[in-house]
Structure formats: structure tokens, C-alpha cells
Amino acid sequence: MHNFTITELIDGLKNKVFSSTEITQHFLSRIKNLDPSFNSVITITEEQAIEAAKQADQQLAKGNTASLCGIPVLHKDIFCTNGVRTSCGSKMLDNFIPPYDATVVENFKNSGAIMLGKTNMDEFAMGSSNETSFYGPVKNPWATNSVPGGSSGGSAAAIAARLAPGATATDTGGSIRQPAALCGITGLKPTYGRVSRWGMIAFASSLDQGGPMARTAEDCALLLNCMASYDHKDSTCVDRPVPNYSANLGDSVKGLRIGIPKEYFSEGINAGTEKAVRESLAEYEKMGAELVEISLPNTGLSVPAYYVIAPAEASANLSRFDGVKYGHRCDDPKDLEDLYRRTRAEGFGDEVQRRILIGTYCLSAGYYDAYYGKAQQVRELIRQDFTQAFEKVDLIMGPTCPSPAFEFGSKGNDPVAMYLEDIYTISTNLAGLPGMSLPCGIVDNKPVGLQIIGNYFDEARMLNAAHQFQQVTDWHKQTPAGIES
Amino acid sequence: MSIEKQTIENLATLARLEIDDKRIEEISHRLSSVLELVDQLQAADTTSLVDSQNSQQEIQRLREDKVTETNQREAFQAIAPDTEDGLYLVPKVID
Numbered sequence: 001m002h003n004f005t006i007t008e009l010i011d012g013l014k015n016k017v018f019s020s021t022e023i024t025q026h027f028l029s030r031i032k033n034l035d036p037s038f039n040s041v042i043t044i045t046e047e048q049a050i051e052a053a054k055q056a057d058q059q060l061a062k063g064n065t066a067s068l069c070g071i072p073v074l075h076k077d078i079f080c081t082n083g084v085r086t087s088c089g090s091k092m093l094d095n096f097i098p099p100y101d102a103t104v105v106e107n108f109k110n111s112g113a114i115m116l117g118k119t120n121m122d123e124f125a126m127g128s129s130n131e132t133s134f135y136g137p138v139k140n141p142w143a144t145n146s147v148p149g150g151s152s153g154g155s156a157a158a159i160a161a162r163l164a165p166g167a168t169a170t171d172t173g174g175s176i177r178q179p180a181a182l183c184g185i186t187g188l189k190p191t192y193g194r195v196s197r198w199g200m201i202a203f204a205s206s207l208d209q210g211g212p213m214a215r216t217a218e219d220c221a222l223l224l225n226c227m228a229s230y231d232h233k234d235s236t237c238v239d240r241p242v243p244n245y246s247a248n249l250g251d252s253v254k255g256l257r258i259g260i261p262k263e264y265f266s267e268g269i270n271a272g273t274e275k276a277v278r279e280s281l282a283e284y285e286k287m288g289a290e291l292v293e294i295s296l297p298n299t300g301l302s303v304p305a306y307y308v309i310a311p312a313e314a315s316a317n318l319s320r321f322d323g324v325k326y327g328h329r330c331d332d333p334k335d336l337e338d339l340y341r342r343t344r345a346e347g348f349g350d351e352v353q354r355r356i357l358i359g360t361y362c363l364s365a366g367y368y369d370a371y372y373g374k375a376q377q378v379r380e381l382i383r384q385d386f387t388q389a390f391e392k393v394d395l396i397m398g399p400t401c402p403s404p405a406f407e408f409g410s411k412g413n414d415p416v417a418m419y420l421e422d423i424y425t426i427s428t429n430l431a432g433l434p435g436m437s438l439p440c441g442i443v444d445n446k447p448v449g450l451q452i453i454g455n456y457f458d459e460a461r462m463l464n465a466a467h468q469f470q471q472v473t474d475w476h477k478q479t480p481a482g483i484e485s
Numbered sequence: 486m487s488i489e490k491q492t493i494e495n496l497a498t499l500a501r502l503e504i505d506d507k508r509i510e511e512i513s514h515r516l517s518s519v520l521e522l523v524d525q526l527q528a529a530d531t532t533s534l535v536d537s538q539n540s541q542q543e544i545q546r547l548r549e550d551k552v553t554e555t556n557q558r559e560a561f562q563a564i565a566p567d568t569e570d571g572l573y574l575v576p577k578v579i580d
Contacts, residue, residue: 341503377531
């Protein structure tokens with residue numbers, strides 16, 4: 001049952017092959033029995049899930065056609081869930097029980113989905129390996145000595161281990177696409193402003209975006225239909241109609257112009273990864289698409305620009321965590337300064353503290369123009385690279401990551417080595433464009449991801465291209481060894 | 486470029502983050518490597534750009550000046566570390 005996609009589960013529920021209660025119990029047991037090996041779930045919402053499944057079964061019996069009625073999902077622990085702990089992977093929020101639901105969570109409730117629990121993640125979404133969580137690292141189901149990627153490592157690992165058919169995740173510099181690639185699943189970061197950020201704990205406000213993870217593009221389309229909405233409570237949310245992302249999945253890709261950025265295939269890319277990606281691009285040619293070499297000349301500046309802008313915005317966003325209204329508070333503060341300083345030193349892990357300090361430095365008097373101002377200008381150069389490219393091509397494709405999953409601790413004490421993991425994904429966030437990753441190969445028993453970048457609000461075309469690839473290949477059906485299929 | 490101890494201490498004050506003396510050297514070292522990465526930005530030629538702080542062309546939406554939220558103080562304060570009579574308690578600020 002855990003090998004069914006969401007699409008197949010919806011069909012099975014409609015045809016009364018099984019009930020929502022049965023599916024939910026099945027996934028809850030799997031999480032309880034198998035997740036200790038992966039540590040992908042922080043909080044299991046068992047009672048709630050069973051109750052919600054019962055309600056869903058009653059609705060289904062009445063012919064209720066809510067789009068995800070009875071389908072279990074996991075939510076990344078960055079989305080506020082009313083009455084359910086939302087930790088953001090941090091000690092700072094270990095005791096935080098939000099009194100409201102994020103818009104994304106509410107959208108899922110309204111569509112009849114069942115919440116199984118909250119997934120593990122890099123602390124405050126800062127990381128590319130899920131090694132920084134207060135709740136311990138997540139292990140990649142493909143190789144438990146290796147990282148699942150981050151920051152949405154828990155959601156990705158849970159889907160790879162078949163602990164849930166779908167999950168929510170967020171992406172600021174690659175945090176949906178990179179773990180999707182390293183765990184062999186499909187994940188999509190929508191255009192900036194497509195999905196409401198209300199109730200989604202903020203890391204970098206001009207970069208953050210919530211999106212779906214599942215095993216197929218077809219399933220991601222269903223989840224995106226639910227997640228995308230105009231929300232007046234998020235002033236960065238764009239008021240633009242949400243198309244039916246499932247409607248055009250079957251379109252042919254004949255004549256599709258695919259841009260291949262030469263900068264994404266230069267030194268630093270693993271040979272096996274390159275081979276898998278190029279063979280996948282050849283599949284698109286077989287389907288009638290046209291490959292066009294393009295250049296995104298400012299790609300090399302994307303990591304430096306990001307590591308000014310993201311920490312700067314994070315330092316502002318994380319200033320709300322002060323021990324006064326919610327979350328961790330240090331014991332016996334001697335005065336207000338001490339309350340703030342010790343609460344934050346105790347509540348935040350090392351990587352978060354480092355990024356706050358970098359951000360503070362880049363925004364401080366005397367440095368603002370040289371760092372933040374300059375980085376925003378470089379951001380505009382990067383955006384222009386894409387605008388020019390999209391005059392010649394419909395989609396851009398390339399590798400999601402430079403190599404497959406790396407072993408725990410292998411990026412050692414060099415933060416920059418870890419930051420370079422995101423080299424292919426970061427520009428997309430800086431430009432606000434949509435990007436997705438889908439499985440396209442296996443190298444040394446570890447998955448490789450193909451990245452598709454689309455023009456603004458062109459998620460339907462991206463999902464169509466991904467779905468067509470998944471009709472002629474079966475990388476997305478591969479299962480990690482030890483996970484029964 | 487390396488960051489001086491005093492700079493780290495100033496940043497710690499700005500960010501309200503208590504940093505143990507023992508950790509200052511390690512933090513300085515790590516911050517320096519990130520700043521080296523970031524210094525690559527200085528080589529970028531941005532002279533052709535005009536107004537670039539708003540690269541995403543966003544405008545701030547406005548709404549009517551009407552009260553639409555309900556007061557949920559009790560629900561919000563239920564999770565606070567320390568409250569009294571609807572106020573959040575912190576250590577004494579004024580002597």
C-alpha cells in the first residue's frame with residue numbers, strides 16, 4: 001500500500017479498495033516501526049490522524065470530492081500547526097505550540113488531507129544536509145551513512161522510505177530540490193509568491209517558498225493545486241489565478257526548447273552525475289524536444305550573493321526569538337539584556353548563530369552598501385541572465401546537485417564546502433523563478449536528480465515536462481535497498 | 486581577511502547573542518572564510534544597473550484601514566513563559 005502514489009491512493013479510495021483509516025493506520029505503523037532508522041519525523045500526530053481519517057471516510061461515503069480527501073501527508077516542521085508542536089528543528093522552539101495553522105496547512109485541511117506528523121529539518125531551514133537539527137540528523141534511506149540533503153531532509157527521507165506518499169517542504173536556496181535529488185524523489189519550488197508564507201516560519205523573506213514533495217510529478221501537481229493560493233495575509237503572495245496543474249501533464253514535449261547552461265557542467269560536477277543528466281537530456285531529444293546551449297554567466301556569483309542576502313534577512317527574521325512571548329527562555333535572567341543574550345545563545349545552534357552574525361555584519365553601518373547593497377545588485381544581474389535565456393528557450397535543465405549524497409561529517413569544518421552544494425539551485429531562488437528536481441539516475445547506489453527551471457509562473461509546463469520524462473523512464477520508481485517494494 | 490575579536494563582540498551585542506570567549510576564535514575563523522567567499526562580489530560589474538534594490542518589481546499592497554482581527558490575547562499568551570494580568574513579564578528594566 002505504501003508503494004501507491006497519491007494518484008493511485010485517490011483512485012483506490014474512490015473505488016473503495018481500501019479506506020482512509022486503513023491507509024492512515026498503515027503509514028502510521030510504518031513511521032513508528034521504520035523511522036527510528038532514519039529520524040525523519042519529529043512529531044507523530046497519531047490520534048489526530050486517526051480521527052481525521054475517520055471523518056474522511058464518512059465524507060468519502062457521502063461522495064465528497066475534496067481533492068485530497070483521506071490522503072495522508074507529512075508537514076515540514078516549519079509550518080505552524082494549531083495545537084501541534086512546531087519546532088523548526090530548533091531548541092528555541094522545542095516547546096512552541098502555535099495557536100494557529102499556516103495557510104498551507106489550512107489548505108491541506110480544507111482539501112481533506114490527513115496530517116501524519118511533522119518532519120525533521122535543518123535548524124531554521126539553514127543547511128544542506130539535515131545535520132544541524134536539534135533533533136539529530138536525518139539518515140538517507142539509500143545509504144544511512146549519508147545525508148538526505150537539506151533543509152527538507154526529513155520530508156525527502158520519509159517519502160523515499162515510503163513513510164508517507166507526499167509531504168510539504170520549503171526552499172530558500174535549494175532546500176526542496178537538493179534533498180529531493182539526494183533521496184530519489186520529485187520536489188518542486190514554486191515561483192516566489194505562488195504559495196503563501198503566512199505561518200511558515202521565516203528564514204529569508206525574499207527567497208523562502210513552500211512546495212510539494214512526492215514520488216512523481218503527477219502527485220506534485222495534485223499537491224501544488226492544494227498549496228498554491230492567493231492569501232491577503234501574505235503581502236508577498238501574488239494575486240494570480242491558480243491553474244489546474246494536472247490538466248496539461250499529458251501534453252507532448254515535441255518542439256519544447258530546453259536550455260542547457262554551460263556553467264552547470266563545468267568543473268566540480270561528479271562524472272556519474274553528469275552522465276546521468278546528459279542521458280536524461282537525450283531522452284528529451286528522443287521525445288522531440290530541442291536542446292539549446294545557453295549561458296548564465298553570473299552563476300559563479302550566486303553563492304556569494306546568497307550568503308550575504310540570506311543571512312542578512314535571517315538575522316532580521318530571527319530577532320523575534322527573544323524568550324519573551326514564546327519559545328525557549330533561559331533560567332534566572334539577571335536583566336533584560338541577559339534574558340535576550342542567553343536565551344538566544346542557548347536556543348540557537350552553531351550554524352544559525354554563525355549566519356545571524358554574518359547577516360548582522362553585512363547589514364551594519366559602514367558595510368551595508370558594500371555587502372547587502374552590492375549583493376542585491378548582483379541578484380539583478382542573475383535575474384537578467386535568466387530573462388535573456390528565456391527569450392530563447394522554454395525551460396532550463398541541468399543537474400540539481402554536483403554529486404550524489406555525501407557522507408555525514410564529510411563537509412567538515414569548512415562551511416564554504418557545504419555552501420557550494422547549492423551552486424545549481426541558488427540562482428533560481430535569487431531570481432524568484434520556479435525550479436524542480438526529479439530522479440534521473442543512480443550512481444554508486446545513490447540517486448541523481450535532474451533539475452528543471454521554468455519561467456515565472458510556468459509550473460504547469462515544468463510538471464508536464466517532468467511527467468513526460470517519467471512516462472519513458474522508471475528512475476522515480478526505484479526503491480532504496482531494505483525498503484520493501 | 487580576518488575578523489577581530491572586538492568586531493565579533495560588537496556583532497554579538499547587535500545580535501543579542503552571548504558568545505563564550507572560548508568560541509570567539511573559532512567563530513572568527515569561520516566568519517572569515519565566509520567573508521572571503523562573499524568578497525568575490527566586489528569583482529562584479531554592476532555599473533549598468535539602475536534601481537536594483539527592488540529586483541523583484543514588487544509593490545506593497547495596501548488595505549482598508551478597518552479592524553478585521555479579533556483579540557486572541559488569551560490564546561497567544563497561553564504559551565508564554567511568564568505573564569500576569571495580560572502582560573508579558575521580563576526582568577526589571579527601570580530601577
